[in-house]
Amino acid sequence: MKSHSERTGLVQSIERAFSIIEALKEHQELGIAELSAQLSLDRSTVHRLLATLRVLGYVNQNRENFKYSNSLKFFDIGHSVVRSLGLGRIAMPFMKALAEETQVGINLAVMESYSVVYIEKIESQSTIRATLPLGVYMPAYCTGLGKMLLSCMDEKEIRDVFRSSDEAASRSTPHDNIKLRRYTANTITNLDLLCEELANIRKRGYSLDDEEYISGLYCIAVPIRDYQGRTVAAMSAVLLKIIGTDIQSKAQDVLKKLIAAAGSISAALGYH
Missing domain, CATH: 3.30.450.40 (GAF domain)
Structure with missing residues (x-):
């Protein structure tokens, strides 16, 4: 069976990255495990996408609890x-x-x-x-x-x-x-x-x-x-x-x- 991205012609990695951004907007701050469970994504995938978003300046990581939040770039x-x-x-x-x-x-x-x-x-x-x-x-x-x-x-x-x-x-x-x-x-x-x-x-x-x-x-x-x-x-x-x-x-x-x-x-x- 084709994935949602394949059926709609969307780029899967971009779709997943924005699902993370939307989840952070709703909950303010989430960890990798929480995002993985909410979005039904592998932890390695979530970690890789967050790392990319962080390097680009779109998410911040709380240095105390290591959770992530959207940055003021938005x-x-x-x-x-x-x-x-x-x-x-x-x-x-x-x-x-x-x-x-x-x-x-x-x-x-x-x-x-x-x-x-x-x-x-x-x-x-x-x-x-x-x-x-x-x-x-x-x-x-x-x-x-x-x-x-x-x-x-x-x-x-x-x-x-x-x-x-x-x-x-x-x-x-x-x-x-x-x-x-x-x-x-x-x-x-x-x-x-x-x-x-x-x-x-x-x-x-x-x-x-x-x-x-x-x-x-x-x-x-x-x-x-x-x-x-x-x-x-x-x-x-x-x-x-x-x-x-x-x-x-x-x-x-x-x-x-x-x-x-x-x-x-x-x-x-x-x-x-």
Whole structure:
């Protein structure tokens, strides 16, 4: 009798690899024996496919229990798909209206490889402005947009990926241990403090960047969610810290309008 792959013309190894990916998506973390039993595949086959997926960066292995999970490479792919489907096009009318109403710069960004990438922006009409290029990777841990997106990840993953500025790189992790490098006097360079900051962002629903990446900039960021409730991007308002201005009062006024605009974009993406 012909196998399912032979009957349908599918490539068996690819079909099996994706069955592993789907199983990991459903159960978050599984070992070789568990995958073998669930998928009715030989352990040697499962081991070989996992080894390939791991080398390619699509799965991670927990160094404590040796089980496997899907990597954030799928998160990166998903963001690319969202952009290709027109996230920027959908968001732009709301961004323009927000920029007009608040008279500040507005940015839209996604997460890729634990960095933040600006995909759309509207610069402030002020004579003094911050020019942030589109498509350039910027550190997530010290930007309002990046911290908003990082707050959607669990603390264990954050601790696996990042390390304090004075901590040596670990050889036992599958990631490269991104060092919390200092950019300004306000940059968070301690991993415990970063995790605490992200926990606070999860509670209040928005993030702040008070001159942590660029001196003189105060940024507020909120999430953009899709029809499944997943955070697929973040949008920020950029305020300039000018001597004599009440930045806190201005920020609170802008925050209300930023949340409303983000809600409208999320609704346009099917979020209810």
